[in-house]
Amino acid sequence: MEPDRGAPPPETGPELGGQTPAGAAPAVWRSRLTPRQLVRWETGLAVVVIAIGILGASTSSQFLTGSNMLNLGLQSGEIAIMALPMTLIIISGEIDLSVASIMGMSSALLGYLFGKGWPLLAIFAVLLLVGVVAGAINGLLVTRVGLPSLAVTIGTLGLYRGVAFIVLGPHTIANFPVAYTNIGIFGVLNTNLSFSAAVFIVLAVIFGVVLHFTPVGRSIYAMGASPEAAIFAGIRVKRVKTMLFIVSGVTCAMAGALLTFRLSTAVNTNGIGLELDVVAIVLLGGVSIFGGKGTIVGVVLGVLAFAGISNALLLTNFNQEAASIPIGGLLLISVFVPQMAAFSGRLRDVIARRRRSAPALGAGHE
Amino acid sequence: MSTTLAPPREPSGAPADVSSRRLTERVFRVRESGIIVVLALFVLITALIQPRFVSSSNIQFILVNTSVYALVALGETMVIISRNVDLSVQSVLALSAYLSTSLFGHVHGIPIPVVFLVGLGIGLACGVANGLMVSLGRVPSLVVTLATLYIIQGIDILVVGGNEVVASSLPAGFVAIPNVAVLGIPWLAVAIAAVIGAGAYYLRSFRSGRELYAIGSNPDGARLAGIPVARRVFTAFTLCGGIAGVAGVLWASQYQTINTSAGGNNFSLIVIAAVVVGGVAIFGGSGSAVGAAIGALLLETISSALNVLGISDFWDQAIAGFLLLVAITLDRLITIRLAAALRTRSARDGT
Numbered sequence: 125m126e127p128d129r130g131a132p133p134p135e136t137g138p139e140l141g142g143q144t145p146a147g148a149a150p151a152v153w154r155s156r157l158t159p160r161q162l163v164r165w166e167t168g169l170a171v172v173v174i175a176i177g178i179l180g181a182s183t184s185s186q187f188l189t190g191s192n193m194l195n196l197g198l199q200s201g202e203i204a205i206m207a208l209p210m211t212l213i214i215i216s217g218e219i220d221l222s223v224a225s226i227m228g229m230s231s232a233l234l235g236y237l238f239g240k241g242w243p244l245l246a247i248f249a250v251l252l253l254v255g256v257v258a259g260a261i262n263g264l265l266v267t268r269v270g271l272p273s274l275a276v277t278i279g280t281l282g283l284y285r286g287v288a289f290i291v292l293g294p295h296t297i298a299n300f301p302v303a304y305t306n307i308g309i310f311g312v313l314n315t316n317l318s319f320s321a322a323v324f325i326v327l328a329v330i331f332g333v334v335l336h337f338t339p340v341g342r343s344i345y346a347m348g349a350s351p352e353a354a355i356f357a358g359i360r361v362k363r364v365k366t367m368l369f370i371v372s373g374v375t376c377a378m379a380g381a382l383l384t385f386r387l388s389t390a391v392n393t394n395g396i397g398l399e400l401d402v403v404a405i406v407l408l409g410g411v412s413i414f415g416g417k418g419t420i421v422g423v424v425l426g427v428l429a430f431a432g433i434s435n436a437l438l439l440t441n442f443n444q445e446a447a448s449i450p451i452g453g454l455l456l457i458s459v460f461v462p463q464m465a466a467f468s469g470r471l472r473d474v475i476a477r478r479r480r481s482a483p484a485l486g487a488g489h490e
Numbered sequence: 491m492s493t494t495l496a497p498p499r500e501p502s503g504a505p506a507d508v509s510s511r512r513l514t515e516r517v518f519r520v521r522e523s524g525i526i527v528v529l530a531l532f533v534l535i536t537a538l539i540q541p542r543f544v545s546s547s548n549i550q551f552i553l554v555n556t557s558v559y560a561l562v563a564l565g566e567t568m569v570i571i572s573r574n575v576d577l578s579v580q581s582v583l584a585l586s587a588y589l590s591t592s593l594f595g596h597v598h599g600i601p602i603p604v605v606f607l608v609g610l611g612i613g614l615a616c617g618v619a620n621g622l623m624v625s626l627g628r629v630p631s632l633v634v635t636l637a638t639l640y641i642i643q644g645i646d647i648l649v650v651g652g653n654e655v656v657a658s659s660l661p662a663g664f665v666a667i668p669n670v671a672v673l674g675i676p677w678l679a680v681a682i683a684a685v686i687g688a689g690a691y692y693l694r695s696f697r698s699g700r701e702l703y704a705i706g707s708n709p710d711g712a713r714l715a716g717i718p719v720a721r722r723v724f725t726a727f728t729l730c731g732g733i734a735g736v737a738g739v740l741w742a743s744q745y746q747t748i749n750t751s752a753g754g755n756n757f758s759l760i761v762i763a764a765v766v767v768g769g770v771a772i773f774g775g776s777g778s779a780v781g782a783a784i785g786a787l788l789l790e791t792i793s794s795a796l797n798v799l800g801i802s803d804f805w806d807q808a809i810a811g812f813l814l815l816v817a818i819t820l821d822r823l824i825t826i827r828l829a830a831a832l833r834t835r836s837a838r839d840g841t
Contacts, residue, residue: 221759265815265819269819269822270822271818271819271822272772272773272818274575274772275766275772275814275818276815276818278759278762278763278766278814279763279811279812279814279815279818280811280815281756281759281811282759282763282807282808282810282811282812282814283807283808283811283812283815284811285807285808285811286804286805286806286807286808286809286810286811286812287808289803289804289805289806289807289808290804290805290808293802293804294804392804396755396756397755397756400577400636400639400640403636404636404637404640407633407636413630413632413633414630446644446647446648447644448640448641448643448644448647449640449641449644449645449648451640452636452637452638452639452640452641452644453637453641455633455636455637455640456623456634456637456638456641458633459627459629459630459633459634459637460623460627460629463627463628463629
């Protein structure tokens, strides 16, 4: 992941790696969020979400209507779903950049097998299996071979997307049964909640419970905060991380099916480039890229901020793709806020040093 | 060529037969040797099946197509060696490609070098922004450059809108840049090889270049050793941005239709893949600019080989991804082996 994080440096180069003690953790690591600051970030984010709601409603009368809420859920449902396993993976100190490619691979396979006349139930079973295998490849390369997840999942990002290209080629499959493609038009049970958003809510509860209220969840924090300590505490770090990658694979394969039915189209580029959106949402939600910190509530708020900004800009006829500017800005704020205390401390140091080295100047002013 | 900053584990009072052993060891230690072998094998096998692959026009094609990637890979290498990463290169490239070449339409008869300078300037500005935030703010570069990737992309979308620069608005001299060749070797490739050579020399032999390796190997140690970490990291990001800016102008001269999707969707990740395939460790501290360039060359060669062999383009991505996995796995296994071998030897010689 981010090279500066506190995980034990991977053994790069013939430098007799593995002998570097965990004490090599960089300075950034020590000046991390305290729980209080973390709460503050999520409260701040909640305020931002409300502000987006008010701004959106004041610029467009359609923003808070039910049909627009349906649209909002439709637009962002699948990305939001993929953000949940990503949250757990980043908290555990790893990253998975292959999520959008797994989604694309699943979508392409769905189209291909459907075109071959397979029954949908059998196809779902295959997608599930593909998700497990894709995640297991990531997980095993990271945990058993000991490779950095950033590099591994950039590789599988190409590999899985490549499988989508090979499977589907230039074809477009579009004749899915209406009963399924309806999830791209109607809400669940005649409400304005899109199917993907409903799936997201259910999964968010499950992931939230697992992360915050079970031993497995606590072990995820532990291995993210200090991998060595987690091992010494008897946590099966490798096994849990492999499981997380598999869960991510399965979830993304499922999101791929949802995306395919919503668009009622399977093409080899489905979901391309979404991986960075997913990472952005998770980081926006206050999850530390160094691992060990973050909450599902924060990520849900991150999803709302992301979806709200994109949707509000769409309604105001602003170029919707330029939504990346406020999202990028928020991301910067999210990473700078926890650093503020340390930053002002450094600034004070610098000023103090200036004073000492130039006392005459300081005295002159007084 | 090996620019790993490995602690020299040469035993004192080396026995006589050590020099021959040292030579083989040196060859194995050159991180790039593996990928050079793969590249050579690939070219050889493809050429045996389809001799057209090594025709001068195809080689020229491969070299020109590699140029932009190899150039950006140079900047990315500097950043990655210092244990950082720059995800924003693709949006910097796209913004620079559009803004600089749109000058051809606005300013009549503007000299081509000026357009390159504008591209350089745009890239430097983006690089400075990244560098300041990472080095002074001491925030993770992955997050910062992910954010600037978004922001610069958004600016690009706002500036470009639905417009695009089309080939007809570009002067003939500019469009010809990728095509000028002497003795079958495109000038562009020669120029870029020279730039990469200079970059590699800087990283390898200049103090400030070597210090990037030290920072990447152990940031805290580097700070304690008195290396101006913030300044070096800032410089790496600035250079990386500037290079991406120039690459944008080159990209424009090659593809000639410039809109918001210049560079493509996954450009940054492809560049990082090339760098890593080329033997640069993703967590910094080792690797070389030449290796990264060879990595870019290998990825492009593969895609061209598939093309020549009549295998559909659709296999490109999968093979490139697979190759990246093989490269990092092999590197890892060799590292473990080598570390074990060195440990036993220093233990033996130490007694």
